[in-house]
Amino acid sequence: MSTAIVQLSDSDIEAFGAELDRIREDVLAERGESDARYIRRLIAVRRGLEAGGRAALAVSLLPPAWAAGTAMLAAARILDNAEIGHSVLHGQWDWMRDPRIHSTTWKWDLLASEAAWQRGHNDNHHVWTNVVGKDRDFGVMILRLSHEQAWRPYHLAQPLYFALLSPFFDWVLAVYELEFDAVREGRKSVGAYLQDTGALLARAARRAAREYVLFPLLSGPSALPCLLGNVSADLIRNVWIQSVIFVGHFHTDVETFTEEQAADETHGDWYVRQLLGTANFEGPPWLHIASGTLSHQIEHHLFPDLPNNRLPQIASRVRALCEKYRLPYTTGSLVGQCVSSWKRIFRYALPTRDPRGGEVRQKQDDARAA
Numbered sequence: 001m002s003t004a005i006v007q008l009s010d011s012d013i014e015a016f017g018a019e020l021d022r023i024r025e026d027v028l029a030e031r032g033e034s035d036a037r038y039i040r041r042l043i044a045v046r047r048g049l050e051a052g053g054r055a056a057l058a059v060s061l062l063p064p065a066w067a068a069g070t071a072m073l074a075a076a077r078i079l080d081n082a083e084i085g086h087s088v089l090h091g092q093w094d095w096m097r098d099p100r101i102h103s104t105t106w107k108w109d110l111l112a113s114e115a116a117w118q119r120g121h122n123d124n125h126h127v128w129t130n131v132v133g134k135d136r137d138f139g140v141m142i143l144r145l146s147h148e149q150a151w152r153p154y155h156l157a158q159p160l161y162f163a164l165l166s167p168f169f170d171w172v173l174a175v176y177e178l179e180f181d182a183v184r185e186g187r188k189s190v191g192a193y194l195q196d197t198g199a200l201l202a203r204a205a206r207r208a209a210r211e212y213v214l215f216p217l218l219s220g221p222s223a224l225p226c227l228l229g230n231v232s233a234d235l236i237r238n239v240w241i242q243s244v245i246f247v248g249h250f251h252t253d254v255e256t257f258t259e260e261q262a263a264d265e266t267h268g269d270w271y272v273r274q275l276l277g278t279a280n281f282e283g284p285p286w287l288h289i290a291s292g293t294l295s296h297q298i299e300h301h302l303f304p305d306l307p308n309n310r311l312p313q314i315a316s317r318v319r320a321l322c323e324k325y326r327l328p329y330t331t332g333s334l335v336g337q338c339v340s341s342w343k344r345i346f347r348y349a350l351p352t353r354d355p356r357g358g359e360v361r362q363k364q365d366d367a368r369a370a
Contacts, residue, residue: 007326008272016325017268023317024303027310036096038309042084042289043101049076053233054215060225069226073233075290078240081110082292087308089118111174111204116196120177126304130255130277131262136181137249138256144348146256151351158349159342169238174200240290247337248297250344251279253330274301275322279340280315280331287334288312298329 008016049072056069085108087093093101106114120136128134132148143162144155165172178196182188211230219226255276262273278297288295293308299318300311322329332340 010266012325013268013272014266015268016321016327017266017271019321020271020302020318021267023314024306027303027306027314031095031307031310035307035309036093036098039084039087039093039096039101039307042079046076046079046084049073049079053229057215057226057229058219058222060219060222060229066225066229070229070232070236073229074236077109077233077237078290080108081237081241082244082294083289083308084108085110086292086294089114090122090304092305092307109207111170111200111207112177113196113199113203116177116179117173120179122304126301128262129274129301130249131257131259131273133259134262136176136179143345145250145344146348147352148256148258149348151348155349159345162345166239166242167235169242170234172242174204243338244291244294246341246345247281247334248279248294249277250341251330251337252340252344252347253328254279254344271302272327274298275327275329277301278330279337280329281334281337282331283334285312295334298331 053069053071053073053076056065056072058069060066060069085106088101088106089103089108091103094103096102099105103118108114110117124134124136130138132138132146138146138149142154143158144151178193178200179188180193183190183193211234212227215230216223216227257273257277265273275298278301280298281291281295283295293311294300296311296315299306299315300308302318303311303314306314319329321327331337
């Protein structure tokens with residue numbers, strides 16, 4: 001049990017939750033046309049960057065044009081996936097009732113299907129944040145990031161394969177959302193898995209035809225540099241998005257929880273778990289936008305349905321509440337937080353003992369598997 005939770009009484013936890021509820025209600029009451037203008041303007045900027053990037057890559061035999069085109073296309077894809085796609089698919093803009101900007105109709109250019117991502121992210125991760133055995137972000141993929149996860153010899157290489165997989169984050173996410181673990185556990189049929197795999201491959205083929213065949217061919221003499229620019233933009237997007245996600249979720253001070261700890265959880269308990277299970281990073285306004293405002297991962301997990309542009313505005317109020325209730329508010333520079341997340345990757349690559357006094361729970365996991 002976290003010392004941050006132990007030092008709070010039940011009444012303290014519920015009072016903390018009630019004060020957070022008031023922050024959310026204040027934002028909902030103020031939400032309006034200025035917020036709608038923000039997301040529409042951002043979509044227009046993304047489209048402009050994509051158009052400019054494609055135009056520059058069409059004449060990318062000239063090195064300055066190649067550099068500018070690649071940078072603009074990478075920025076467009078980062079905006080599309082992070083600040084726009086992530087927030088729209090969370091339903092943060094459904095209140096506008098604009099069918100073009102709605103969680104049920106929005107399409108992004110990531111390989112993972114929108115519906116699969118919403119199931120895995122909105123319905124699982126945000127509900128069971130950092131609960132080992134419930135949150136699929138812990139223990140499902142090949143990385144070990146918690147004492148509660150059994151150590152295996154292949155974890156020794158996880159710093160290496162984490163680095164090697166980073167440029168292919170788009171594919172890693174898409175394969176993750178196929179839920180092979182659900183097939184293994186009998187929660188998803190083999191037929192459904194094969195159908196989803198086929199849909200993924202078809203989606204990948206369409207994107208490859210567009211990005212790696214059509215646009216390069218349309219560029220004529222600049223076909224090869226255009227192809228390299230498209231590939232580079234994808235790699236830049238993938239490395240950046242994965243880095244932002246790991247900084248927010250796997251900082252060394254971020255805590256994990258057992259299913260027993262999350263059982264019979266109150267509304268206030270849920271808020272505390274979200275706070276202890278996430279981390280922020282600091283920087284200028286452009287950095288917040290480039291990260292999908294996941295620089296405010298704490299506020300996002302507390303209020304996943306609030307528009308992203310509102311999170312920096314309420315951060316000071318959330319931080320003041322943490323100080324009032326003597327709860328940690330994990331934040332720092334982007335570089336420092338990246339270093340911390342890498343420390344966690346290296347730390348759990350080795351066999352570890354539970355700091356609460358128990359052995360690594362390998363025997364428990366083996367028993368469950370049996």
